Amino acid sequence: MKTVAAISLFILTGIVTALWFGFDLSEATDSLNYDDEQEGIEDKVVIKFSHVVAENTPKGRAARRFASLIHERTDGDIKVEIYSNGTLYNDQNEYDALKNGHIQMIAPATSKLTERFPKWQVLDLPFAFPNYQAVEEAYEGTIGRTLLDQLEPNVKGMTFWYNGYKQMTSSDQPMILPSDFNRTHVRIMPSPVIESQFHALGASTTQMPFNKTYNNLEVDFINGQENTLSNIYSKNLYKEQDYLTISDHGYLGYVVLMNDEFWSKLSNEHQAIITQALEETTDWIKRHSIEINDTHLRQIKRTASLDVHYLTKKQRVLWKEAVTPVYEETEPIVGESLMQEIYRLQEKYQ
Template structure:
């Protein structure tokens, strides 16, 4: 019994000695030195950039390019996380997610803003822009400036990105003249001008998210859609269609938006880097979007899955005549000044 007591006393004495003499309590009471790498991680600015198209499209490649430029020029202080294909939000809820601060950047098709900001319908007018140069002048000139200013600080309008002219596809028949559109059902983006356009041609419409277009073509809920060649190819929409008309009847571009509160919290230096990276990316996508769409047309042709028709001058004239009422209907909403600028660009570049 004495042996057990002795052993216990020995262990207790050892623990007591170690506690009070074996450890340097003065060091233990000091704050642990903060690691430089931890500090860098804590200070890193993360921009979540959400979009709904594939990575091998003009917008998809531009988003990656922008992210790379920003990360390189800030030496990792700003990290742009790009989420493509609607991985975070689809095109029906990405704007709300941006406003609420769940993400920091989006680049929706300009048509997606028309229900909130009706003047943006000017960019959806059929045959509004005769050439790529007309689009560029619209985005960088009076029209682009007025539209970005109309956002009313709800979100921060940064720049316009380019894609290309829209084409028409159908599973039912070739769409060459306006009468061909009768009894067809099209997927459209949520723009009153686009809706009016198809109704003027005799078609019915459904407003569907971009990433649900393929499925709705597959199950024959819709039998046609309009889009750029890059989107038709990358989303394999051509596999569910029999006919395509190269009509160039409208232009599909994007507006790059940022959460306004997030932008205001950035340092002036970081704002400058982001603006410069966006400008360089805008110049890049303007130059390369045309060749990307041309390359995707060649790939669609090689697939031999579509009967492709080029709209003739006479057929284009018939389309324009049928679509004239769209202009008259939209003018009171868009406003005279923007409409006059459209007419000026048409006269200059036609």
């Protein structure tokens, strides 16, 4: 019994010693250190902004500028997380992701909405806008308001962003005359008007996500594509092409969309800050998109061996004549009022 008692005493002594020397019981009674990073964490608002182009393009730079303005004016209460280059969603599934609330903000090319909302095809008409002033009046006037009204529930149209006129590239021959499009296989965005335009010129087409364009040029599945100079340069498309035609045959712009359920839950103060930041960013991209595209053209000329051709007035007339049937096909789809507005802008700025 003495042995058992001695062992029990030894174990008890060890436990008491461990508690006394091995643990600082004062720490257990003190309050936890304050973590200021956790302050108001439930009040933070996160906007996931997904887009598919490079960060050094007009849209990429505008997205970063918008995010910076929001951070500055909300003291970090709203954080805009930007996912560029299609890292989160590509241009085929970003709209559904927005509508279902998986992301809060996207800025797709207007052409990407034409299959869902046919009236949006009016913006894809070839040679629709004679100059940048015509584009601005279309986006900020009757055409823009009409198109934003077409959007479905839970998708809120915020503004239009600018990029630039589209140009043609090819690996087989320079695209100068309409006949040069014969036997050319061109990558296009999913727009019936764009498809009709290239068919009218004699080319075959394939619709594919923007971020798959380079690989398909590389393996010669396609041998031509249309895009702005900023996209041609930033995605290295020019490295797989031999000819560049400055054609200005169509305009590529974006519409900034937000999940409406997310928007409606924001405070009035936050809504006002976002609206103001978008207005300032839209003004910035309107002024700087031309400069960015011009800079990228100069960089292409310095670093590539492309044959660059500028359409003459006579060649432009031939292109316009070739695509005239596209206007006739499109009017019953977009409606007479929108077509008349296009004709008005053309007459005003021609």
